[in-house]
Amino acid sequence: MKTRSNIKDIARLAGVHPSTVSRVLNPATRSMVSEALAVEVLRIADELGYRRNPLASGLRTRKTFTVGIIIPDLTNPVFPPIVRSAEQTLDGAGYIAILADSGSRERSEREIIENMRARDVDGLILATAMRRDPVVDTCIEQGIPIVLVNRTVSRHHVPAVVNDDELGIELALKHLVELGHEHIAYIGGPQSTSTGYGRYHALLENAEKLGLELDNELLINAPAFSETAGAETLNGLLDSGKAFTAVLTANDLLALGCYDALRARGLSCPEDISITGFNDMPYVDRMDPPLTTLHIPHDALGVKAAQLLLARIENPNAPIEELRLAPELIVRGSTARPTIAS
Amino acid sequence: MKTRSNIKDIARLAGVHPSTVSRVLNPATRSMVSEALAVEVLRIADELGYRRNPLASGLRTRKTFTVGIIIPDLTNPVFPPIVRSAEQTLDGAGYIAILADSGSRERSEREIIENMRARDVDGLILATAMRRDPVVDTCIEQGIPIVLVNRTVSRHHVPAVVNDDELGIELALKHLVELGHEHIAYIGGPQSTSTGYGRYHALLENAEKLGLELDNELLINAPAFSETAGAETLNGLLDSGKAFTAVLTANDLLALGCYDALRARGLSCPEDISITGFNDMPYVDRMDPPLTTLHIPHDALGVKAAQLLLARIENPNAPIEELRLAPELIVRGSTARPTIAS
DNA sequence: TGACACAATGCAATCGTTTGCATACCCTAC
């Protein structure tokens, strides 16, 4: 089994110095060497099936064509499309993606990033940001190009691709109001995340704008964006005895948790209670009932995040962009007019 | 911004040669250097927050603590749990995972693997194997440690962790028969994959074992494991005019496609036709109707695959294991007794 | 014809780490 050929092999066959081969192989320096020789070197390289060793050149140049992608939980269906489209975009630019799932692991995110940094990644895509996030701070301090996706931070001005939460919440709220709901509950997410925080405040603002009076006790921010958190929160609301005919949730998983809580009590959706989600995760259109939710452009999130990162890698002083993509309300079977009985 | 410290920095501070530091930092060679010095060097290393540069050491040793994971489509819900658990297991052993989604991309899988090889990955986890797969052949020839997951190849004896398809199909078929179905259709997958091939043959064998007469024209292998392929195939079957009361599918996505075809024709499941899936993808328990399917241990698949790979990386001559994990029938709402009318 | 510019290539150091070999030292044994 012959080992992979390297720049020296080519140099020997071409009768030139390895540095010349290097110059030929590098588009930026190709013009330094005579046309005829360049062609010959390329021919030999091709013949040998030469491939540059990114470890070696990365060691010298500090550029590895590697990007780290860190997500909180790959089994949350929002993330696969994002990761996939980001990876694809990176691949198209000659980069590879190191994936790390930071969730449910003893080792901290900081440790993951340190590891990636040790490997000289050219940049990071983070889907894990907290509103105040020391890890993000560190990256910025150390000048590691990063792009946040889905969530962002509140302190710095950081490149990010996020959803327009205000618009999303507005659409959902208007939808419920238009259906005739007057007593609307809200199940939000952790206030430590920009999505949890932003959607909650968007709700308050939009309610005011619509002249809608919301009962503060029906507005709960769940401790996690998960099914169990959604179920438990709705259970609490139902136990409170307060009347409401709809629940606006800040996330599809919370909404699915609500399905569970309702089912457990023999209540049905949307007959007894309407529910809206946020994200339009894959397959929620097939659920029982199909979920009315806010569609976010998953693929675009990943593509844009990758593009933004590539731009900043190529030019660290590129302007810091924050892209805010518009969600779209998808009305399905989980919302309906309130029944008169309620 | 001070750059990361390296072995030379430590050597200077400790007043020793870099090679000595290297020996201290490497567990395998630690014993070569005097206890006192070792302690001192470690102290300094710790103080500087030293981290070994895997690129540099990998260049020298050909060991990068990097593993490539290649899957056909991350948005197929079977894969995220596998990828996640594999990544987690690798991380625990100090490895990182490079993820590549080979689907829907112009560049071939071969190209992806070449790229990973150029980066000196220590091994590969492939979820993309075809039954006769030249890419796998190449890896074996070149001595790159690989482990196949979910699918395997027919030619070589390759480390793999797959499902027990025979058992799975047996359970599904028995279930339908016990419910009283006599006219059962089968929608399988591409015969170029071990799962498509294996499940089809498992069906034939189990039918024979049960003394069940299957109508050959009701046994179709779809060209892909996808919802559209499932829908189109079922449409074909329904158009044929042949009578059947149940469809056994080789994959959840095919089953979901069947849902679509039925719905489009105003037929309902399970009243008109029972349907079984295979894989128990996340959330199929929430669909309408909840899918009766074969649960496969997604997490275990990923963990085992990673473990198998690590074992082979550490010892390339380790015995070639093929793990065959047992699926479990999960009966939900998509199967029922056939109605007398049919 | 000589000076000079410029183009094309070679040389050697470098990135951070590892490792076979050489060396220096100490101890023991004869």
Added chain:
DNA sequence: GTAGGGTATGCAAACGATTGCATTGTGTCA
């Protein structure tokens, strides 16, 4: 007192590529 055998460390060459600088050669122009 010296040979022999460890033990602990240093030295220097790798790994595969890049790049500032030196060198060679060629042509141009006065």
